[in-house]
Amino acid sequence: MYQVRRSEDRGNANHGWLQSQHSFSFGYYRDPEHTGFGPLLVINEDRVQPGRGFGTHGHRDMEIISYVLDGALEHKDSMGTGSVLRYGDVQRMSAGTGVTHSEFNHSKAESLHFLQIWIEPNVKGIAPGYEEKHFTPESKQGRLRLIASPDGRGDSVVIHQDALVFASILNAGDEIAHALEEGRTAYVHVIRGDLNANGIPLSTGDALKISGETAVTLSQAENAEILLFDLPF
Template structure:
């Protein structure tokens, strides 16, 4: 088993008045050659946007972009004609593929929106752009890992063009669970939404992250009531990135 630990305070940070953003991996003006990605997991940004503000229209290609609100309301618009508002308990995914532009704004004038934006490299270039959102609260299971994303359209949660599985774990203090990986070439990244947990022997608190690979399973123990996001991804980057 191999591990990489990213404590919350070690992340890159950007403060623009209307935006407070923390970057687990290199992003924008934050660059650390040792923190470029975890396998095909390229970006984990924890963003807080003030009322009425947000990210204007901007383009993406060949990236799977996942948004998970933690509080407040996030308004999405894109060049495919989609428009929606998502809140805690929802997940949104956009496959950029051949190219798409989108904007993400705080849907409220006076309430902060707090959300995670996660980027995963697509399995292949040039897929048809698509958008999907759903409520993950509907299938919520206390003290279990609830699948919220997979590679399969007919499986639980949203789907993306990558062999990735995300789970939401709402765990009571003292609960112990084992996360079983789907593939031997995969790793799993744990991001703590709230509370304190012990993962693979490492104590983690809110906004800490731990990547684990070269293992078939990982032990997770809630040291307090806690919420954990697991992101299992291939550790090898797609070949098109090297062409």
């Protein structure tokens, strides 16, 4: 079974310094048809003006992944972690029993573009944790590069959920398939470009929910970059 989520149908928030598109219900945007997909609860595509950002705020019992698309994301948290992330960097923060952090556009001249992803953990009350890793474009070219997993396999970041997150960059002639085990679902989010997922045309910002299928096949790509979530049903 397939359900297409078109980019223009996402929720929109314009705060001046921040323009955000919400794939699922978030903040003041409420859509009963899109409250999450399994443990995947949030995919926000955020564009932040130079020198602006999210002041210190708190989270609890959530796996938070940041995937930088363009610009520089400055992160500071109550665990004493501070870093600046750029394209190819993936950050995972496990909020656990509670953590506060801030996220700002590190640049005073250029905009910041990144994805903020929330995944509900399968365990609560753990100690907060932080991890970041860099994945080169070459490691994602024409293949699915695992960037997050429950056990850190393939040098991915560790998330506290039975979920796998892959990134891929695809161009004309590339075709890749990912098998889905029984009882698993998939969510394909197109970061940029165009491609077909199981024969369904998708473009920048579009997404596809997949359930009751045995595989995800990505083909007919044109300058495409995607995230693929392999999730428990």
